[in-house]
Amino acid sequence: MAKTIDDKPRPTAKDRVTSTVDAVQGSQAWSSIFxxxxxxxxxxxxxxxxxxxxxxxxxLYHLHPVKVKRHAVKVSYTLCLGGLSFFLFILLTVTGIFLMFFYRPEATAAWNDIQNLSTSVTFGLLVRNMHRWGAHLMVLAVFLHMARVFYHGAYKPPREFNWVIGVILLTLTLLLSFTGYLLPWDQLALWAVTVGTNMMGYTPVFGQEVRFVLLGGAEIGSETLLRWYVLHVLFLPFVIVIFMAIHFWRVRKDGGISGPL
Ligand code: HEM
Structure with a gap:
């Protein structure tokens, strides 16, 4: 430690850093957070x-139990497909928020907005393609995850309820994919949704009512676009997050993942 003129030790830069760190770590604010x-x-x-x-x-760590079975941490057991599905969902949320800044769900604006996004917005095409490919990959990852769970017989007790939650998650994933399909408002989207909603119209008993609610009228139009936009960016993500939380919580409560075989 350096000495001052009156022979008292002068704190060095390192001493000052240490005492500042000590003061911060000893403060009430710090210990209330950590x-x-x-x-x-x-x-x-x-x-x-x-x-x-x-x-x-x-x-974050709390999502994992304090102790895990040895086989459960092997990538070769789960192939991380459930985690991958979740990661893709996060990626889709982040890229989707970016796209929302440049897109209006109106019949007169939607197609032009997508063109502008793909040609004039910085990183627009990249983020749009990340969103599109991410969506395809998520459907694939969820499906493969389901196949992995089936292969390991993890649908059997005590995990049968989580399998049912999984089926709901698969349905929601497909619905998210389908509702997003209409948003570019091009010929492909228009006719895909026309065919899809016509098929739903053949549902026994209340088919026509379902079709009417989904289209927001007798045929596809501006109301359909707004309806599917709200379903795609708000309603379905909100519901899927709730079911994902239940799904993860149940993996823990059912004794961690199944196996070893
Ligand atoms: C958005 C979709 C989904 C996400 C994010 C997700 C996520 C996860 C994660 C992270 C795990 C922990 C183990 C692993 O990674 O394999 C898991 C386990 C499980 N999932 Fe999913 N999952 C989804 C869809 C499904 C589907 C479609 C099914 C079946 C119909 C399903 C049934 C199960 C079951 C039964 C387990 C326990 C597996 C075991 O104990 O080995 N999940 N899920």
Whole structure:
């Protein structure tokens, strides 16, 4: 430590940094954010108890149990397909928010907005294609995840309820994909949705009512576009997030993932 003229030790830059870190880590604000056992808390030691705390007290780590079966962490068991489906959902949310800045769900504007997005907006084409390919990949990933679960017999008790939640998630994923299809408002989208809603019209008993609600009228038009836009960007994502939360929670409560075979 350097000495001052009156022979008192003068704090070095390192001392000042250390005392500032100590003051911040000792403050009430800091300890209200980082709970006991956190590696960011003052005086953290690497003990088994603190390692458990690190997992239990973090919102992200909390998704994983404190202890997992050895086989469950092998990528070759789950192929990470459930995690991949979730990752793609996050990617679709982020890229979708970007697209929303440049898109208006009106029959007179939608097609032009998509053209502008693809030709004039910085990174517009890239983000649009990430959204489109991400959507295709998510359908594929969810389907393969379901096949993996089936192969391992993980639909059997005690996981049968989570299988049912999974079926709902698959349906919601397909609905998200289908509602997004209409939004570019081009010939492909228009006729795909016309065919799709005509098929729904053949549902027994209330087919025509379902078709009317989905189209927002007797035939495809501006009202359909607005309806499907709201379903695509708000309603379906909201519902799928709720079911995903139940799905992840049930994986934990059913004793972690199944197996080993
Ligand atoms: C948005 C769609 C979905 C997401 C994000 C998702 C996510 C996950 C994740 C992260 C896991 C943990 C293990 C793993 O990665 O395999 C899991 C397990 C499971 N999922 Fe899904 N899942 C989805 C759709 C489905 C579908 C369509 C089914 C079946 C119809 C299903 C049934 C199950 C079952 C039964 C388990 C427990 C597997 C086991 O114990 O081995 N999930 N899911």
């Amino acid at each position: 709970r006991p056992g956190s590696i960011f808390r003052k005086g953290y030691t690497d003990s088994p108890r603190n390692r458990s705390y690190v997992i239990m007290n973090s919102v």
